[in-house]
Amino acid sequence: DGASKIDTLVARAKELNMKALAITDHGNMFGVLNFEKLCHVNGINPICGEEFYVAEGDHKEHTPLPYSRNGKSKYSYHLILIAKNQKGYENLCWLSSLAYTEGMYYKPRIDFELLQRYHEGIICLSACIQGEVPQALLYGDEERAYETARKYKELFGPDHYYIELQDHGLEDQKEVAPKLVKLARDLDIPLVVTNDIHYIEKEDWEAQDCLRCIGFKKNMNEPHQTMGGERHEWYFKTEEEMRLLFPDCPEAYDNTVKIANMCNLTIHQYKTQELKDCLPRFELPKEFQTHGDDYTKNQDDYVRYLVEEGLKKRYKEITSEIRERAEYELGIIFKMGFSGYFLIVWEFINWAKEHKKPIGPGRGSGAGSLVAYAMTITDIDPFKYKLIFERFLNPERVSMPDFDVDMDFDYRQDIIQHTRDLYGDAQVGHIVTFGTLKPKQAIADVGRVLGIPLSEVNMLKACIPDSPKAKLKDAFEPPNEKFPDGGKLIPYKDDPKYARLFKLAKKLENVNRNTGLHASGMVIGLTALPDWAPIFKDPKTGEVGVQYTMDIIEPCGLVKFDYLGLKTLSLIRYAEDIINRHRKEGTPEFHTEKASETDSETFDMFCNGDSVAVFQFESPGMQKILRQVKPRCIEELVALNALY
Numbered sequence: 347d348g349a350s351k352i353d354t355l356v357a358r359a360k361e362l363n364m365k366a367l368a369i370t371d372h373g374n375m376f377g378v379l380n381f382e383k384l385c386h387v388n389g390i391n392p393i394c395g396e397e398f399y400v401a402e403g404d405h406k407e408h409t410p411l412p413y414s415r416n417g418k419s420k421y422s423y424h425l426i427l428i429a430k431n432q433k434g435y436e437n438l439c440w441l442s443s444l445a446y447t448e449g450m451y452y453k454p455r456i457d458f459e460l461l462q463r464y465h466e467g468i469i470c471l472s473a474c475i476q477g478e479v480p481q482a483l484l485y486g487d488e489e490r491a492y493e494t495a496r497k498y499k500e501l502f503g504p505d506h507y508y509i510e511l512q513d514h515g516l517e518d519q520k521e522v523a524p525k526l527v528k529l530a531r532d533l534d535i536p537l538v539v540t541n542d543i544h545y546i547e548k549e550d551w552e553a554q555d556c557l558r559c560i561g562f563k564k565n566m567n568e569p570h571q572t573m574g575g576e577r578h579e580w581y582f583k584t585e586e587e588m589r590l591l592f593p594d595c596p597e598a599y600d601n602t603v604k605i606a607n608m609c610n611l612t613i614h615q616y617k618t619q620e621l622k623d624c625l626p627r628f629e630l631p632k633e634f635q636t637h638g639d640d641y642t643k644n645q646d647d648y649v650r651y652l653v654e655e656g657l658k659k660r661y662k663e664i665t666s667e668i669r670e671r672a673e674y675e676l677g678i679i680f681k682m683g684f685s686g687y688f689l690i691v692w693e694f695i696n697w698a699k700e701h702k703k704p705i706g707p708g709r710g711s712g713a714g715s716l717v718a719y720a721m722t723i724t725d726i727d728p729f730k731y732k733l734i735f736e737r738f739l740n741p742e743r744v745s746m747p748d749f750d751v752d753m754d755f756d757y758r759q760d761i762i763q764h765t766r767d768l769y770g771d772a773q774v775g776h777i778v779t780f781g782t783l784k785p786k787q788a789i790a791d792v793g794r795v796l797g798i799p800l801s802e803v804n805m806l807k808a809c810i811p812d813s814p815k816a817k818l819k820d821a822f823e824p825p826n827e828k829f830p831d832g833g834k835l836i837p838y839k840d841d842p843k844y845a846r847l848f849k850l851a852k853k854l855e856n857v858n859r860n861t862g863l864h865a866s867g868m869v870i871g872l873t874a875l876p877d878w879a880p881i882f883k884d885p886k887t888g889e890v891g892v893q894y895t896m897d898i899i900e901p902c903g904l905v906k907f908d909y910l911g912l913k914t915l916s917l918i919r920y921a922e923d924i925i926n927r928h929r930k931e932g933t934p935e936f937h938t939e940k941a942s943e944t945d946s947e948t949f950d951m952f953c954n955g956d957s958v959a960v961f962q963f964e965s966p967g968m969q970k971i972l973r974q975v976k977p978r979c980i981e982e983l984v985a986l987n988a989l990y
Contacts, residue, residue: 349545349554349857350582352377356384358546358582366606368393370426373454375442375880376778376861376893379902382613393609394435395428395469396442398456400478405449405457413485422455423478426471426510426540429611434467436877443876446883447890454882461501469605470502471510471538472526475518479509483525484518491529499535508538508605511598513591515577527595537598538605541588544580551578553853559795560859566795615901618744622683624878624903626769626870628693645685649717650676652692656720660727668716668729675717675735682739684747690870691749691907692721693768698753698761704915706752707939711737723749725939731984746900751866751908754919758911765870765909772874775881776891777867777899777906781860785810785818788851791859796847806844809834818848818855863889866910867896871903878903914961943980952977962987 359367369381385392399422402409410419429435445454472479482491499507509530545554564570637643708724714733718724766774786807793803810821811829821835879902880893925936953976955969
């Protein structure tokens, strides 16, 4: 329910000359890693944590809280946990993960028993008005409030548990604040003043309210739940504004600095050269365990064996050129320590092929590897097509290998399940993606909650440039070389009918709207995933994924593997089945891998632009180019695919 972005938060903190800034999102750590990095770059001390949901009793049970209003049951309190150091961060990862995998009930929840197991290196704050202590005081249960505060103080220690004071103008906050101060002084627990930031500037409240309406599918003009009614205090306040809130508790302000000084977190990031030691291991055949505990040498031997056997099957004659190329590639792979990566990819591809689950022939730079061809990771002969290995692996530019593996869409889940069975369910997961409010979506969503007629919203959406790189501002600027279809919203720029829509859409553009799972990316850990990064459960599928996106997950020690389900491969399989069901008796079965690459009728279809459902050749633009160029060999198709 926050309309602010990490970069704007950090920029505002820097503008106000603040030395530290905290992130404690509700029930997740999605933004922690990017936040930590950006803070360090800008000379700000990152205070990384999460506002956890804590169950009443066992987090696996569905016990309602003893306090409720309007007869509605609630099932969790709030609690702020922040990482003091790397150990604290690692414990946060486990707590956040277990909240999703074990404690999900409306919200991802933990309990006190989990805190007893994972509290080292963590500083705890009693949280906002939804915390267990303030809730008990609010409902007159003073005994419960004192008992809870003592319990947390004993667990975290005298300098690592704080009673939190907030004032956003809510009546409940004003009622509870003096009781919290008395409790803290009675129990000798330090106080700390905090401020929830849901938007940057005070006037941004409407954008945040709009975002909530989008999420709740409510119209802004109809009654809906707002944050604090008519109070708009959830913005990034200055020190001067904050000091006006609790003038009688100066120590509570000093403690914000004390906590910041206690937090010294730089999340450990693995260099590319170190990632080879983070790869999972599967049991090698006994005859390739001759080097004892030296797993690296054992897996090198096994890769060499697979390559030598594969070359015999791939080539009638292994020429000196083939032998030299194989030795050259193996030398680089062994030197860079990537045998393990090749074996992991080889294993699931080999399993899929043995179980008649189609795998693509290979795509991307990995197709330039003779070793991959010999191991049947790819089915494209790099000699025949003069493909370059150094585009895939280059010792002068150290980077992890990355095979683009296409698989039959219908069997993708079977192959993923095989990987889970092999390495253990806890070590395999998807990768999160974030759905953001792109320009057209921002216009559509904001227009909907403002009650603007759909026909008008669609008209305005159509005025935004079609390029995926286009921003809302490009529709208000004259056409240029980059966006020749820009400027179409200029006539509506000063139209009062749409002023509010444009203002809110600009503020909400690129705000994260929802989470999803990456279409192909999977991670496989050497140990359970929460040892490396926090995980979550996708609400739509129930599948587990890491909370960090694909572009930042590998340095956490989790190497990405591609499991891309292609419906094209499914269609090819369907076509093969139909052909073979209707083939004449005595004719051999048809298999695409045996089809001629020089079939004239196939090239006639390409020349005519008849390429619907042909992978990477099916777009209208590509069909037009095919009709113009009229390719007659596969090399010309390759060139068109690369150049278009």
